[in-house]
Amino acid sequence: MIVVMKPGATDAQIQNMVRRVEEMGLKAHVIVGTERTVIAAVGEKRNGEREKLESYDEVEKVVPILAPYKVASRELKPQPTCVEVGSLTIVAGHIGVIAGTCSVESEAQIMESARKVKAAGATALRGGAFKPRTSPYSFQGMKEEGLKLLAAARDATGLAIVTEVMAPEQVPLVEKYADVLQIGARNMQNYNLLQAVGETRKAVLLKRGPAATMEEFLLAAEYILDQGNKDVMLCERGIRTFESHTRFTLPLASVTYLHQKTHLPVVIDPSHGTGIASLVPDMCCAAVACKADGLIVEVHPDPHHAISDGAQSLTPEVFADTMQQCRKVAAALGLTM
Numbered sequence: 001m002i003v004v005m006k007p008g009a010t011d012a013q014i015q016n017m018v019r020r021v022e023e024m025g026l027k028a029h030v031i032v033g034t035e036r037t038v039i040a041a042v043g044e045k046r047n048g049e050r051e052k053l054e055s056y057d058e059v060e061k062v063v064p065i066l067a068p069y070k071v072a073s074r075e076l077k078p079q080p081t082c083v084e085v086g087s088l089t090i091v092a093g094h095i096g097v098i099a100g101t102c103s104v105e106s107e108a109q110i111m112e113s114a115r116k117v118k119a120a121g122a123t124a125l126r127g128g129a130f131k132p133r134t135s136p137y138s139f140q141g142m143k144e145e146g147l148k149l150l151a152a153a154r155d156a157t158g159l160a161i162v163t164e165v166m167a168p169e170q171v172p173l174v175e176k177y178a179d180v181l182q183i184g185a186r187n188m189q190n191y192n193l194l195q196a197v198g199e200t201r202k203a204v205l206l207k208r209g210p211a212a213t214m215e216e217f218l219l220a221a222e223y224i225l226d227q228g229n230k231d232v233m234l235c236e237r238g239i240r241t242f243e244s245h246t247r248f249t250l251p252l253a254s255v256t257y258l259h260q261k262t263h264l265p266v267v268i269d270p271s272h273g274t275g276i277a278s279l280v281p282d283m284c285c286a287a288v289a290c291k292a293d294g295l296i297v298e299v300h301p302d303p304h305h306a307i308s309d310g311a312q313s314l315t316p317e318v319f320a321d322t323m324q325q326c327r328k329v330a331a332a333l334g335l336t337m
């Protein structure tokens with residue numbers, strides 16, 4: 001339910017309503033809008049709650065949230081959510097760009113990547129220190145050593161760090177170094193992990209599972225929001241279909257659909273979405289054209305020798321050219337980048 005407070009409701013009245021909601025065994029999420037405050041009351045539904053809450057003078061109305069995901073829904077919060085972490089801003093009307101290598105491989109590799117993606121216009125650095133690999137025999141990442149190199153790259157360039165956390169027990173370690181915790185596609189429905197990152201106050205980049213529906217994707221985001229972490233970004237990274245000419249199929253309509261259903265920002269990953277470097281620049285432009293709030297792009301100083309995902313990684317030169325093209329598309333639509 002959404003408890004809509006009257007304009008001018010005092011803080012004390014809002015806190016009082018939060019207590020009433022909690023006494024009903026529901027969780028209260030307060031959303032302060034420009035004109036009025038609303039309180040999302042979420043949890044198991046019982047009879048008579050709506051009428052009880054509506055009986056307070058300071059309450060304008062109480063309306064049900066129809067979507068199965070509650071805190072993520074646009075019904076609750078029509079204004080888009082802005083995620084701001086250091087150098088990275090992801091919000092409607094402005095495209096934030098996260099770029100860098102698939103994995104952190106060495107100090108020289110991550111430093112060169114950081115400097116070059118920054119020069120091309122990236123506003124955050126990506127790099128996996130814990131890598132979810134299809135085969136147990138593939139490189140699994142540099143782990144804490146990799147996190148330290150990412151932190152050093154942030155010190156050198158000022159770029160915010162986006163890196164994956166694969167298990168709840170890794171959260172304390174990864175959050176010590178990262179600015180944004182990435183939840184990988186394979187972990188989208190790892191509910192213990194979603195709750196663990198939800199308990200932190202670090203921004204989260206939640207990747208869509210390759211076989212997840214939009215509703216499952218939004219309910220996964222709901223697990224994080226339900227723990228009180230408001231800084232969630234949704235990442236469309238492609239889904240598994242019958243098609244095999246690309247690694248995954250990248251549905252760009254997800255951007256518009258998600259913008260209609262949720263206030264959370266949407267980031268497009270054309271690298272995993274296609275798996276083929278030559279397709280990535282145009283998909284970056286297309287993502288900007290459909291008003292994605294951000295891009296996450298794999299860029300490697302020497303893609304042929306990358307330990308992971310070289311085939312989908314852009315060279316720094318191609319990335320710089322892609323950013324120039326994207327800026328033109330953005331400007332044509334009145335967006336900033």
Ligand code: PEP
Pocket residue numbers: 102128132183184185186207237272
């Ligand atoms: C990655 O970002 O390198 C990655 C493993 O992505 P995904 O979880 O989308 O496969």
Ligand code: MN
Pocket residue numbers: 102103272298308309
């Ligand atoms: Mn990758």
